[in-house]
Amino acid sequence: xxxxxxxxxxxxxxxxxxxxxxxxxxxxxxxxxxxxxxxxxxxxxxxxxxxxxxxxxxxxxxxxxxxxxxxxxxxxxxxxxxxxxxxxxxxxxxxxxxxxxxxxxxxxxxxxxxxxxxxxxxxxxxxxxxxxxxxxxxxxxxxxxxxxxxxxxxxxxxxxxxxxxxxxxxxxxxxx
Numbered sequence: 678x679x680x681x682x683x684x685x686x687x688x689x690x691x692x693x694x695x696x697x698x699x700x701x702x703x704x705x706x707x708x709x710x711x712x713x714x715x716x717x718x719x720x721x722x723x724x725x726x727x728x729x730x731x732x733x734x735x736x737x738x739x740x741x742x743x744x745x746x747x748x749x750x751x752x753x754x755x756x757x758x759x760x761x762x763x764x765x766x767x768x769x770x771x772x773x774x775x776x777x778x779x780x781x782x783x784x785x786x787x788x789x790x791x792x793x794x795x796x797x798x799x800x801x802x803x804x805x806x807x808x809x810x811x812x813x814x815x816x817x818x819x820x821x822x823x824x825x826x827x828x829x830x831x832x833x834x835x836x837x838x839x840x841x842x843x844x845x846x847x848x849x850x851x852x853x
Contacts, residue, residue, distance in 0.1 A: 678704050685713065693717060693752060716793040720762035721750040721843065724775055724803040729823045729851050731844065732771055732803070734815035738836075745836040746821065746829060748797070748843060749814075763798040771818045772809040776802025781846060786839045797843045823848045 684700040695715045702708055724732045733746045749770040753762040760778050768774050778798040786793055809818065821829075826848045835841045 680704075683708070688712075712790070714791040714793075716791050718753040718759060718762075719750055719793065719795040720753050720759050720766055721748050721795055721797040721839070722763035722767040722775060722778060723748045723799050723843075723847070724767070724773055725799060725801050725823065725847060725851055726803070726820060727801075728820075730820035731823050731826070731847060732767075732773060733819055733821050734770060735817045735819065736815040741836070743836055744816075745840075746834055746844075747815075747837060747840050750795070753796075759796045760798055763796065768806065768809075769811045770809055770814045772805060772807050773803045774806050775800045776804075781843055784839050784842060786837075795839045797839070799843075799847060823851050 681702045682699050683702050685697050687695050687697050689696045694717070697713045697715060699711045699713050700708055701711045726732075732749075734749060735744065736747055737744050749767040751762065751766040751769075753759055760780070764775050764778055775798075778800050781797045781799050783794055783796045785791075786795060823844075826835075826844045829835055830841045830845065835844060
């Protein structure tokens with residue numbers, strides 16, 4: 678059963694996102710208004726070291742008033758290569774410059790409401806270059822053993838679904 682977009686108009690827009698109203702035709706011929714949030718691509722990255730520890734940020738999200746572990750992430754600027762953006766965000770938010778990045782996964786965190794795509798990368802090489810430029814992004818940055826990841830997710834310490842999925846895949850790839 679496929680829905681068909683007949684028309685879409687922007688209701689609000691800024692440099693990060695737009696809120697649009699779409700006229701959607703259902704297979705039975707009925708129409709409905711559906712709000713759509715159009716977002717820029719997000720680049721995400723982390724490092725897994727030789728001790729099988731993953732570099733994470735402990736941060737507060739004011740929107741949900743919650744704390745949790747996350748990977749470094751941010752929007753991809755116009756014309757910017759996604760892997761480059763992931764490396765830039767990792768360095769800005771953690772103070773670690775990654776080695777060659779490998780694509781881990783791309784996910785659509787809320788595809789019933791937004792067109793957001795999060796592109797997640799990782800590396801097993803990194804160089805500490807100093808205190809993070811964007812230290813306001815997190816309360817602290819820590820190397821966390823990958824073996825702890827499933828229990829952390831089960832306890833709700835990794836509330837973002839995209840981060841949980843990426844960490845579980847890294848756990849699987851690195852620890853089997």
